Amino acid sequence: MSDMKRLSTTLLPLTLALSLAGCVNLAPKFERPAAPVAGAFPTVEGTVSSGNAVAAQAPANIAWQRFFADARLQQLITxxxxxxxxxRVSILNIEQARAAYQIQRAAQLPTVNGVVNENRATTGGQNNPVTTTYQAGFAVSAFELDLFGRVRNLSQAALSQFLAxxxxxKTAQISLIASVANTYxxxxxxxxxxxxxQQTLKTREESLRLSQLRFENGVSSKLDLQQAVSLVExxxxTLAQAQRQxxxxLNLLTLLIGQPIPDNLPQGATLAATxxxxxxxGLPSDLLIARPDIRAAEQQLIAANANIGAARANYFPRISLTATAGTVSNELSGLFKSGSYGWTFSPQALLPIFDFGARRAGVESARAGRDIxxxxYEQSIQTAFREVADALAGQATFSEQLRAxxxxxxxxxxxxxxxxxxxxSGTASYLDLLDAQRSLFSAQQQAIQANLARxxxxxxLYRVLGGGWSEPGSANGNATAAR
Structure with missing residues (x-):
């Protein structure tokens, strides 16, 4: 028999086994659950937004460099x-998940190993000789025929985990960009x-100086003086609180950017000019595509669905193959001589008979995991709906609150x-002046806070609508952001 015929005879059982693998898939057909939310976002009656929308382009397709025009903020986000x-941990998690998927995917194909071994044996007794056998070749060890889709479903689950x-x-990047922007x-x-x-303190210190002079000249009472002292303190x-805050x-911003804040940042805008x-x-249904966290939950659902198929496959026989092909000789020098070629083919079928309900429990556990x-998935959609509705209510009302x-x-x-x-002029009491000072300071503080809240x-809103992970120049806005 020629070497080609020997090789064909060796590979025929393995080729037949591979052709039979993956014939049946016991996983349920995946169907995306209906979104458990209303068909449109609620509106706030009696208010309107400023109408300064970016072209009507979906926020998920607006690169963050376009949304945040402040050069200083852009550098901080970068x-x-x-x-x-x-x-960085999120990126490394991707690499780990990719490796896990590659490991699981590799289980669908046989692993071929080079084998060199020496075997010595005797039948027992002092006069029985010791026989020695040398073998060199290739081996496939315990390759599982995936007749019922167990390995394929495990691979699908690993792929979905990787995609999730x-x-x-992407969700981590969106949150990071929003955190940097809000902190800035x-x-x-x-x-x-x-x-x-600081300006208020300066004004009150000047008022205190005048009150001190009026008190020393007998024009005003000590009560007026102490009220002026109280306002200064x-x-x-408030100044100490503002300095601490x-x-x-600034410390939080340093943590977010992962390094000390550089001294050479470009000039930025003030809050009032921002x-x-x-x-x-858009529509709530757009969130299914725009929000990476919803897509991640969907991939987790696909993985759980595939796990059901893998669990169901345990009810059927698990067939594995072990095969070797190479040369065998009783002498090391004759290992590669003509006529020493040989092969083995050892299929094995394993079907548990009594497992005390372990397989049934495995399927029930997989089904429960799918239900979870x-x-x-539905909770992620409802949470996204609520977040968008809240932010839209803010977009419709904060401008009016700031104006007022x-x-x-x-x-x-x-x-x-x-x-x-x-x-x-002596026509009003000092108490009226102090009340006006306090009210003015409070109103000015609240105006700054209202602008910040807006x-x-x-x-x-940009974050909850899925904005922040696309990059400029991407064709459809769905390109993964550069690392």
Whole structure:
């Protein structure tokens, strides 16, 4: 028999086994559950947004470089994407999941190993000779014929887990960008509040100086003097709080970008000059495509569905093959001589007869896992719906709240000016002036906070609509962001 015929005879059983593998798939047919939410987002009556939407393009397709125009903020986000440790862990999780999938996928094909061994044996007794056998060749060990799809479903589950990990990485990037943006906006608000407090303290110290002179000249009472002292100390208390909050927010920003904040960052805008565009909401069904966390939950559901097929396959025989092909000789020198060729083919079928309900429990566990995955998938959709609805309510109302609060601050500034004139002319009490000072400071603080809340709500809306992981120049906005 020629070498080619020998090889054909050796590979024929293995080829037949591979052709039979994967004939049946016992996994249930996957069907995406219906979205358990309304067909449209609720609207807030009596308010309208500013209409400054970005072209009507879906937020998930708007690269973050377009949404955040502040050059300083863009540089901070770039540093965070390069250095943030949480995002780095997400990237490494992808690599780990990819390796796990490759390992599981490799189980669908036989593993061929080179084999060289020596075997010595005797039948027993002192006079019986020891026989020695040398063997060299190739071996396939315990390759499972996937007749009922067990290995294939395990591979599908591993693939879905890998894809879910990739979506989780996108979710981590979206959250990181939003966190950097919100922290940066908070820092800008800290700067404005700090400047306002310093100016207020300066004004109150001047009022205290005048009150001290009036008291020393017998024009005003000690009560007026102590009220002026109290206002100054209150401003100093607020100043200390503002300085502490600014330092803490700067520390958080440093943590998010993963390194000390560089000194050469480009010039940024103030909070008052910062503008973020309004965003179109679209339909709740768009979230199934736009939100990576929902897509990750769907992949987890697909993996759980495949696990049912793998568990069901345990009811059927598990057939494995072991085969070797090579040369055999009783002498090492004759191992590769003509006529020493040989092969073995050893199929094995294993079917548990009594397992005390282990297989049934395995299927029930897989079904329960699928039901859990369905519940989590539906919960992710409902959570996304609520987050978008909340942010849309903010987009519709924060602009009006800011306008009204700025009007309050302007009115309180005019009131303080008039109270100061009346007090200096002797037609109003010092208590009226102090009340006007307190009200003005509070109104100005609330105006800054209202503007911060408006801008942060836009960042949140951008995040919950799936914006933040596409890159400029991608054809459909669904390209994975560069690492």
């Amino acid at each position: 540093l965070a994407l390069a250095n943030n440790r949480d995002l 990990t990739g979506e989780a990485r 906006l908070t820092f800008l608000a800290d700067e404005e509040l700090l400047a306002l407090t 209150q401003a100093r208390t 600014r330092a803490q927010d 503008q973020l565009p309004d965003l179109p909401a 995955a369905v519940a989590r 609060q700025q009007a309050v601050a302007a009115a309180e500034a005019d009131r303080f000016r008039l109270s100061d004139l009346r007090y200096r 801008l942060q709500n836009q960042v949140t």
